[in-house]
Amino acid sequence: MQGKGVLRRVAALLAALAIATVAAAAGPFQTSDPLRAFVHAEYPLGSDYFINGADDTELFRCLLPTREHPFEGIALSERTIWGNRGGDWELFRRVADADFAYAGTARIADTSCLESCRSKEYLATGRCTWKRGWPTPS
Numbered sequence: 031m032q033g034k035g036v037l038r039r040v041a042a043l044l045a046a047l048a049i050a051t052v053a054a055a056a057g058p059f060q061t062s063d064p065l066r067a068f069v070h071a072e073y074p075l076g077s078d079y080f081i082n083g084a085d086d087t088e089l090f091r092c093l094l095p096t097r098e099h100p101f102e103g104i105a106l107s108e109r110t111i112w113g114n115r116g117g118d119w120e121l122f123r124r125v126a127d128a129d130f131a132y133a134g135t136a137r138i139a140d141t142s143c144l145e146s147c148r149s150k151e152y153l154a155t156g157r158c159t160w161k162r163g164w165p166t167p168s
Contacts, residue, residue, distance in 0.1 A: 064122035092143035
């Protein structure tokens with residue numbers, strides 16, 4: 031009996047490995063709209079995050095110039111990831127005039143670039159009115 035359980039686990043592991051191999055062969059996730067990809071979980075780690083339905087949270091953005099970062103791009107996060115002003119960012123590297131590639135999750139030491147907007151605004155309009163700095167309580 032135990033042998034069948036082991037075989038099933040090995041088969042499940044091999045299936046997961048095959049799916050991961052196909053996904054890796056497809057190349058990195060690219061988008062012309064990193065904020066949409068972040069909010070709507072369109073990239074592999076996106077489903078680990080925050081917005082379910084019309085819940086309201088604060089979206090954070092930092093524009094990343096190459097003079098201060100390893101690449102030009104956009105970093106995105108939100109309030110529940112950040113907790114007490116110190117969470118991870120999802121990084122999107124500019125790869126062409128209108129495209130960005132998902133570059134992973136990282137911390138950014140200098141957050142003077144921080145801008146914020148309410149997720150309800152984005153969900154209702156597809157746009158954000160970005161405000162500089164840490165948001166004030168409403």
